[in-house]
Amino acid sequence: MRIYVPPNEPFYDDTEEHRRLVEAANRGRAEYPRWKAMIDRLEDRYSLQNESLHILAGWVDSAYSARVYRPKDVEPVPSLSSRASLSFHVSLLGPYYGIHDRGEPDEIPAAVAEEIEATYPGYRPIPPELGNEVVPDVAMDTVSMGTATIYMCLFSPKWTWVDPV
Template identity: 65%
Template sequence: MMTTHSQLLDIVYRFYPRKMLPIAREHVPPGEPVYDDTEEHRRLVEAANRGRAEYPTWEAMTRRLGDRYRLHDLSLHLLAGGTAPAYSAGVWISDETALSFHVSLLGPYYGIHLPGIPEEEPAAREIVQEIEATYPGYQRIPPELGDEVVPDLFAPVAYFGVATIYVCLFSDYWWTWVRPV
């Protein structure tokens, strides 16, 4: 089944309210609503709680991949109470280059952020196989949908007009260039 742009936007808007900055209460006038008070934020917290409960499944998958690649799990903050929208990790495909991958906690979707080098193909295929075996029914979001900017949305980043579907469903790690540690 193919995912549509409107289906993805429906999911995003379930977890991120329109036209509301993701800022802390102490930075707004008394009585003004903040993101942490919204139904959308409550849903994101519930999704993160499910992610914590189901973390052993993610951990087992990343261990299998870690047996083949140098892997950096970017999801450990979930275990400390964070509210990320996805599990995220990166694997090194060369000394200077990594690709990241994400499994959403908000819907049955995953993404792989490819660096654009020839060596990425075998690793990407293995990661897709692992994700699809571990999370049956999950679909990969293609760039023509994932790179779309979400209208009227500030969260999860505070820059209006730059939150893409990828960032909302996966992580602001989507934008970061991963370098060796």
């Protein structure tokens, strides 16, 4: 935050990188109806939570995000297994998407990928061998220096909300 930086010293909000992120978030706000229509179609089939409403409030984020809850994810007694078992993200920075899944044997990841690719022609997934690469000199709000991955940088720390089994 600026209050922690000496006067006349630059900080992240003054950088070209932050300006580009703000522009991407602005595009995300303008194109939100397309995301919302896709979410509505998926919500007709799956228990889903849209994690991107904050973009409409002017927050800056690098991707649209949502979580899918499989029937087994919702238990009468909350536990670790009651968390979402799949999340997906559509980047606002470039033509990429990611699906973070626990590897359950069902059609949901393929159906989500099909819907994303139909809604965002030309968008492609980032393969795990690239997405899981650590970016050494990056720290994020909830991610320590040297532990952020390409997935986290492109899609936000929300990538970590689903732990693979």
